[in-house]
Amino acid sequence: MTLTELLAEAATGIKSLFVGLGITGQALTKPNVTVLYPMGEVKNLDSYRGHVELVGKEDDPGSPRCVACGACVRACPSNCLSVACPVGDAGPKGREAEEMVGELIPRIEMMAPAPQKGCKFPGVFTYDYSLCSLCGQCVRICPVASLRFSRHAYFIGTRREDFRLDLLTRLRKQALEASPEPAAAKEPA
Numbered sequence: 001m002t003l004t005e006l007l008a009e010a011a012t013g014i015k016s017l018f019v020g021l022g023i024t025g026q027a028l029t030k031p032n033v034t035v036l037y038p039m040g041e042v043k044n045l046d047s048y049r050g051h052v053e054l055v056g057k058e059d060d061p062g063s064p065r066c067v068a069c070g071a072c073v074r075a076c077p078s079n080c081l082s083v084a085c086p087v088g089d090a091g092p093k094g095r096e097a098e099e100m101v102g103e104l105i106p107r108i109e110m111m112a113p114a115p116q117k118g119c120k121f122p123g124v125f126t127y128d129y130s131l132c133s134l135c136g137q138c139v140r141i142c143p144v145a146s147l148r149f150s151r152h153a154y155f156i157g158t159r160r161e162d163f164r165l166d167l168l169t170r171l172r173k174q175a176l177e178a179s180p181e182p183a184a185a186k187e188p189a
Contacts, residue, residue, distance in 0.1 A: 042153055050151060051150050052148070053150045054170070071143060072139075080130075085123050126165065127164070
């Protein structure tokens with residue numbers, strides 16, 4: 001290798017170095033996107049998509065809009081949703097009810113659009129956030145708009161089990177927290 005070839009190669013390397021330093025310098029002057037929690041809190045949650053949650057009825061926020069059709073379970077590519085018929089008198093009567101109670105709507109039957117007979121609302125609705133890819137297929141496919149993404153950005157856990165949620169219990173809890181407190185009874189003077 002001649003001296004001129006070595007100098008040409010060195011000049012190319014130095015040029016590449018300065019181009020990279022220029023790009024790094026531009027990135028350093030831009031404002032930070034990452035928020036270091038707990039030193040700072042996220043201010044813009046408009047585009048945040050948290051875990052999936054149930055939507056309550058307008059007249060009864062503690063009851064889900066869900067009709068237990070199983071469309072969300074079949075649409076989920078991560079297999080993180082489970083819907084089951086309720087236990088008790090809500091479903092069909094007799095032997096058919098005994099066979100069906102507590103049975104999860106199967107994900108294997110991808111082409112079967114028919115819901116379980118007699119189910120009008122879910123008895124169990126579980127969600128495994130640790131498996132969810134937040135793709136939105138369940139929210140998009142729901143025929144009664146009973147699912148949405150939460151805005152809960154500070155959801156934490158130390159074990160995988162912490163991310164397995166009972167969405168019916170969560171909906172009832174949210175409805176109780178949102179309902180106005182009953183007025184305190186006035187004591188007679």
